Amino acid sequence: MSEALVATQVPEADASGTSGARQFWRRLRAQRAALVAAAVVALLVLVALAAPLLTAIEGQDPTTYHPSLVDSARGGVPIGSFGGISGDHWLGVEPQTGRDLFARLVYGARVSLGVALAATAVQVLLGVVVGVASALGNRWVDQLLSRIADIIVAMPLMIMALALLAVVPGSFPRPVLVALIIGFVAWGTIAKITRAATLTLKELDYVSAARLSGWGTWRIARRELLPGLAAPIITYAALMVPANITIEAALSFLGVGVKPPTPSWGQMLTSANVWYQAAPQYLLLPAGALFVTVLALTVLGDGIRTALDPRAASRLRVGTGRGQEAKS
């Protein structure tokens, strides 16, 4: 079943360098939704990178308490309308602590995107190494690695990540830890995709030619196979990023991921849970930020898939309508 799904992601023998890249950009640009999503993602990355600058302009930081801005008589509700929005605090302040919400939100973007990207890098690295080794190794290596990948795929990500978080010493920097754990529990699918793609590529003439000219396995893998693997790997990695964002937010929401005082959107949602009536924006801001980020990354990932593999993606595209039947 999954083998069949994997197989559709392998592009036809299209490993040409520059012209492939140009074609990719042309196809990506042709999709309006993907372009909008790319712009949103670019903006989010910019905000995350510029978080210290933005908060400096605002004149706030994400960790300073402002007890004078919350009404302790009413349990810590922010003073002022709309949760204490003012020229000093652009999005208001956190109930109880009075920490600046804008600062926590933009620093939260750093955590969210940083953890997701780092986790994706770990997943791609592990998955590609295992996948290529599995496809090029002998039968026993292949069997062993494939079965391990099967188990990794079968295990629920959330459960494994949660369980691993229990045994790692607390002194480890939390965001790095969360990224590593997400990376280590979710490389199975990318290993399977890489293995399937490598097996296909291995049989192609230019790889056989390299083998016949006496190249070593390592050199063939690096010079001949990796460029051809780029398309399926990028396609899958692009869709892993939003999934990783969700996982990080979920772990932090459960209180086991990124811990305070480091701000994270998932963690903000947990504490906002009880404040929705008194300070609705405290809940709506991280929820909205998560939604927009995951949506933009998903649409962009779909766009990248369509651009890299139009044949497989056409089935998922919106409104292909009757043309679909005629074509097939």
Next chain:
Amino acid sequence: MSGFAGFAVRRTVAAVLTLLALSVIIYVVFYATPGNVAQITCGPRCSPEQVHQVAQQLRLDDPLYLRYWHFLEGIVVGQDYSTGTSVEHCSAPCLGQSYQSDQQVMQIILTKLPVSLSLVIGAMVLWLLLGVGTGILSAWRRGRLSERVLTGITLAGLSTPVFVIGLVLMIVVCGQLELLPFPEYVSFSDDPEQWAWGLLLPWLTLALGEAAYFARLTRASMLETLAEDHIRTFRAYGVGERSIVGRHALRGALAPIIALNANDFGSAVGGAVLIESLFGLPGIGQELVHAVNVVDLPVVVGMVLVIGFFVVLANAVADVLYALADRRVVLT
């Protein structure tokens, strides 16, 4: 039939081997870590005497493979262990004992399991109905406005983390509109009506995210089937569009959906953990989060194994169902 029976046997053997491999990986990851395993297992508040006792129970002086064998033996035939003053029997499947609550792990899991199963199975019914229904509808209305709207809703559903859906639903449906009471768990045997009423929102929350995934899958699968030759033949014979979509295409499209539904069980379990924590339902997920927070290692390991067991089981069932469904497709 012998071909199918052979396949079922092979698949069962593979499932058992997968479970064994899973137990090895989990054992090594959790009980062969550098650092004081006995201290970690016992928990942060254990006295040196207790730690010493735990070290003996885990047989930390033995080589790793013997320790694992002992662990496996406990699961298959049960084991006796001393609690210092008396000897207690832990019957198979024995997953050890929590040193923090002095309860057997299997006991803890068995009391929590009905809650989680109620949640996941109820939600599964809902998401299959919602997801497959939406998928069929949008494949049928392809190219029209209603399909675009459905695709948009599906994408939004896919992009919203399940705990955000839950939070928003709880605030709007229970808090603002007061349409439903805040979720709480009442045992089915106590009061079936209250059971369903209290779980309605958790079911809906878990189902919405999964339904979006299945709607997308059903739509893609339907469109693929609709493009096949035999459907074109039906069309050429003048079979109505409703019958083509509703009967012939659905039959071909359903097989991968059945398989993926069982395969997706794992991600649903992950979602259930979040939902139980959000709504305060006393299931496995909530207990797991608690055990992680207080570093109750035997409970964590036991739960991961039990959840792994269910996931491997679901995957095996998926493969067998898929083989069955595929045969029927070939036969028609």
